[in-house]
Amino acid sequence: MPPTTYQKLLNKHVLVIGVSSGLGAGVAEASLESGAFVTIASSQSIIDATIDRLRELYPEFDSKVQRIAVDLSASSSSSSQHSGAEAEAEAEAEADTDSDTALEQKLHHLFVTTPTLHSSCSESGISNPNPKKVNHVILTAADPLSVHPLSSPSGLTPSTISTATHFRLTLPLLLAKVSLQHLPASTTSSLTLTSGTLAKKPSPGCALLSYFAGGLISLTKALALEMKPVRGSTAARTYLAFHHNAKLYKLSTVVSAIKPFSALEEANKLLFKKGKDDESKSSDDEFAIVAEKTIFHPQGGGQPSDEGVMTKCNDSVFRVSMVRMDAVNDGQVLHFGRFDSSSSANKFQVGDTIEQSIDIDKRLLYSRLHTAGHVLGAAVRHLLEKEIPGFDELKASHFPDIAGCEFQGSIEGKWKEPIQQKVDEYIDKAMPVEVDFWDEEDFRKNGLERLIPDRSLAPPGEKFRVVKIAGAEVYPCGGTHVDTTDLCGKTTVKKISRSKGTSRVSYNVD
Numbered sequence: 433m434p435p436t437t438y439q440k441l442l443n444k445h446v447l448v449i450g451v452s453s454g455l456g457a458g459v460a461e462a463s464l465e466s467g468a469f470v471t472i473a474s475s476q477s478i479i480d481a482t483i484d485r486l487r488e489l490y491p492e493f494d495s496k497v498q499r500i501a502v503d504l505s506a507s508s509s510s511s512s513q514h515s516g517a518e519a520e521a522e523a524e525a526e527a528d529t530d531s532d533t534a535l536e537q538k539l540h541h542l543f544v545t546t547p548t549l550h551s552s553c554s555e556s557g558i559s560n561p562n563p564k565k566v567n568h569v570i571l572t573a574a575d576p577l578s579v580h581p582l583s584s585p586s587g588l589t590p591s592t593i594s595t596a597t598h599f600r601l602t603l604p605l606l607l608a609k610v611s612l613q614h615l616p617a618s619t620t621s622s623l624t625l626t627s628g629t630l631a632k633k634p635s636p637g638c639a640l641l642s643y644f645a646g647g648l649i650s651l652t653k654a655l656a657l658e659m660k661p662v663r664g665s666t667a668a669r670t671y672l673a674f675h676h677n678a679k680l681y682k683l684s685t686v687v688s689a690i691k692p693f694s695a696l697e698e699a700n701k702l703l704f705k706k707g708k709d710d711e712s713k714s715s716d717d718e719f720a721i722v723a724e725k726t727i728f729h730p731q732g733g734g735q736p737s738d739e740g741v742m743t744k745c746n747d748s749v750f751r752v753s754m755v756r757m758d759a760v761n762d763g764q765v766l767h768f769g770r771f772d773s774s775s776s777a778n779k780f781q782v783g784d785t786i787e788q789s790i791d792i793d794k795r796l797l798y799s800r801l802h803t804a805g806h807v808l809g810a811a812v813r814h815l816l817e818k819e820i821p822g823f824d825e826l827k828a829s830h831f832p833d834i835a836g837c838e839f840q841g842s843i844e845g846k847w848k849e850p851i852q853q854k855v856d857e858y859i860d861k862a863m864p865v866e867v868d869f870w871d872e873e874d875f876r877k878n879g880l881e882r883l884i885p886d887r888s889l890a891p892p893g894e895k896f897r898v899v900k901i902a903g904a905e906v907y908p909c910g911g912t913h914v915d916t917t918d919l920c921g922k923t924t925v926k927k928i929s930r931s932k933g934t935s936r937v938s939y940n941v942d
């Protein structure tokens with residue numbers, strides 16, 4: 433397997449729209465260099481010139497590059513002909529609709545005219561009828577720069593302004609709209625718009641173009657929000673599917689990295705080791721796998737790691753025994769485990785499509801224990817917040833047999849029965865447990881400043897995940913939960929212990 437550092441785009445499909453600028457051709461070349469399949473979409477004459485040059489550079493060019501000749505200019509999009517005096521007004525309206533549809537149709541076409549690549553499954557004899565989806569889109573298409581000094585009476589007119597909007601305003605927005613329908617919903621998908629240097633370095637006569645360029649920068653920020661998890665860059669954070677759907681027990685995704693245990697960074701080796709003995713036990717069969725998405729909850733926030741399997745084409749099985757957040761690479765999830773077969777032919781490779789499935793019984797137990805922990809925390813807060821000086825909820829553990837919540841302040845044993853009653857009340861009420869995403873302002877609006885998490889805990893620009901137990905409490909939380917409190921099952925308060933001004937209330941679920 434080639435080192436992933438130099439084959440970052442191996443098996444990825446990059447769509448480059450517009451190669452007349454040096455930038456577009458450069459992106460196409462760099463993508464090929466990084467192992468990607470490239471589709472170049474541009475006008476015919478420009479494609480021919482670029483292709484000739486790239487073919488000289490890359491011997492495998494014809495199997496790695498697809499060309500689509502397309503005219504995305506405004507004039508080509510509104511070429512519909514209509515006639516007939518009576519229907520003139522109607523035809524005019526239709527022409528507008530047609531030109532709208534025409535441009536979008538052309539953009540759709542760029543995504544669906546995709547080549548069928550040889551996937552690893554087809555190599556093993558199973559045909560893969562799905563064409564390779566586009567993963568990254570780069571737009572560099574533009575018409576020639578028009579310079580319109582403000583001092584020139586005939587320069588800047590409604591019509592020149594309107595003409596300039598096509599490539600700089602209409603096309604980027606429509607491309608974002610169409611990309612959203614076609615790009616895989618993954619943090620490893622991206623849309624890149626190019627603004628040029630005029631946004632930051634204006635030059636005389638280019639007020640209009642600087643205006644568009646500056647707007648593109650704001651547009652990119654807005655798109656990052658609306659197109660999430662698709663990113664404006666190729667950052668490789670793992671998409672945490674369980675954050676959005678805790679009942680996803682199976683998921684198809686793509687391997688983005690695979691490392692033998694021995695090749696892991698020291699900090700990541702430590703995550704895997706439970707004791708010194710384990711070092712000698714670690715063998716060549718042990719790997720850490722990163723995928724574009726995961727349904728596996730990594731250990732954290734008091735919740736144990738999920739277990740399960742990842743399979744490729746039903747014949748290669750990787751048993752996931754432990755899942756952790758990567759200690760070195762921000763936002764990546766490491767799945768530790770072993771392949772059933774030690775044969776190297778059965779191991780995964782970067783770019784392989786695999787299916788994840790988790791141990792459902794364990795997940796349900798962890799979700800019940802975890803939710804019961806929130807219920808207990810809320811019950812204790814509602815009972816004792818005003819009774820105990822300096823009261824606060826501290827950390828909690830939701831592991832089977834050792835689950836418990838810690839509180840600031842000394843909780844006497846006499847409270848055990850009232851806490852049990854309050855817990856029973858919340859469980860019996862079947863209160864809905866809802867997940868939401870809040871920013872700092874949302875916490876303030878709800879009077880919960882005390883809960884605002886550290887900014888570094890959420891990916892840049894993203895909101896914090898919170899769990900709301902309707903009618904009781906809100907907690908910032910990345911774990912998995914049951915839908916209503918009654919689904920926790922009978923929850924028993926076991927014991928209250930006190931130490932150095934804090935108290936621990938232990939519990940279990942049946």
Ligand SMILES: [Zn+2]
Pocket residue numbers: 802803806899907909910911912913
């Ligand atoms: Zn939670």
